[in-house]
Amino acid sequence: MVVLWFTDKFNLQIKIMKRLVFEGLIIILLFFGTWFALNQIDWIKIFKVQKVTDTTEQKLGELFWDFFKKSEDEISDKNVIEPVSEIVAYISKANKINRDKIKVHVLNNDNINAFALPGGHLIIYTGLISKCDNEGELSGVICHEIAHIELNHVMKKLITEIGLSVLISITTGSGGADVIKEAVKLLSSTAFDRSLEKEADIKAVDYLIEAKLNPEPFAAFLFKHSDNENEAANYWSWISTHPDSKERSEYILDYSKDKLTEFKLILTPKQWGSLKAASAVTE
Amino acid sequence: MIHRKHFSYTPGEHETEAASGSYLMSLIAIIVGLPLPIINLLATLIFYLGNKKSTYFVRWHCTQALLSQLTMLFINSYGFWWTISIMFTEESITGKYIAYMIAAIIFILTEFIATIYTAIQTRKGIHVEWWFYGSLTNLICKSKS
Secondary structure, eight states: HHHHHHHHHHHHHHHHHHHHHHHHHHHHHHHHHHHHHHHOOHHHHHHHHHHHHHHHHHHHHHHHHHHHHSSOBOOOHHHHHHHHHHHHHHHHHHHTTOOOOEEEEEEEEOOOOEEEEEEGGGEEEEHHHHOSSHHHHHHHHHHHHHHHHHHTTTHHHHHHOOOOOHHOOOOOOOOOOHHHHHHHHHHHHHHHHHHHHHHHHHHHHHHHTTHHHHHSHHHHHHHHHGGGGOOOOOTTHHHHEEEEEHHHHHHHHHEEEHHHHHHHHSSSSSHHHHHHHHHHOOO | OOOEEEOOOOOOOOHHHHHHHHHHHHHHHHHHHSSHHHHOOOOOOOOHHHHTSSOOHHHHHHHHHHHHHHHHHHHHHHHHHHHHHHHHOOOOOOOHHHHHHHHHHHHHHHHHHHHHHHHHHHHTTTTTEETTTHHHHHHHHOOOO
16 A cells, blocks of 8 residues: 555656656747747848948047047158059959958058058058068068958957947047057057967968969068067067067968969069158158 | 646735745846846845745745746846857857847746736735746645645
8 A cells, every 4th residue: 555655656756757847848949949930030131230330340440540640640652652552452353352441551650560450441651661672572461461351350359359348439439539549559569369360361371372472472571570579579560569470481381382373463663663762761 | 838726725815925025026136137147046046045934835936936037047147148248259249149139038028927927816816837837846845734
């Protein structure tokens, strides 16, 4: 009689447990099913998320560029602007990049630096142009910066370092000049994450190959100036903010090894000569 | 999802008031705890501990209110940290994230409505058992007699 009572009680417990597991699973399935079903809808398009993100990036780019425009001297000499624009246009066309998206600005600064701002602004200092021995070196650096723009590294870095909420507050005018100054300093004088730098290097080589430009001068530029990594860090900004230049030049050569074919030059020797001379004069 | 059942005895006025209070407590916790999901659980847990030695009817409903918060805690926590990572890391807003947040809102709203309904019914002395949580409460909360 007692055994029968215990068996009944045990069976009842099993029945309750089974029901419980079944009901629990239904709840879990219901939640994940709802999530899965909702995931089939293109919310990004409905909420225009991309448009909002693009607008924020454009506004940030304009604000940051304004900062440079007020504090530095923009070069308008056509001997500088035209060849640089020609290089950018050639690379963009060969790689199906919207040329209008890249806004190139050459600034009169003896610092050896080039960097990308949000909204496709590409800043090149005359110091960097004058330290390039040939157009291949300059094209490599330009490709590297275009890669940062195209791979959205600029916004990624800003969001990681500053935060999306602060960036939005800058665009709405409540961010303050100090935040803009800090963000600009971050983009112009600090490196990206090591993996992002490598990604930009590899992409730059792809751009060069696609445009039939030799990637070797780009590797040579890094290798040649790698000795300057530890000295005069303020002067060699592009090198000091892009560490391990030797290692980078090695993997650039390694990556482009089997891809070498016949290469072209974008500028005529005369154009390159004028660009170098004009950049040196403005220094 | 919600069943009106006969309780083992007819609860008194003070019992229905306390039992209904446990749902009201979790209701307030849902509102306050939306940005910080742990508050939901803490508020209901405090109310549960306060009524631990109360009558069976009160204990039963406090337990059901507490258990129902657990699922919300997981859903809200995941959504909360996902939002934080979008705000402060390189993570971006994706369709998957928006779908999750809408699914979470649907579940929170359903629980919100169910909680209001249960609070009203228990105040009237009507015993209400929720799908899954009712069975779980039956397993955990036992009558002392």
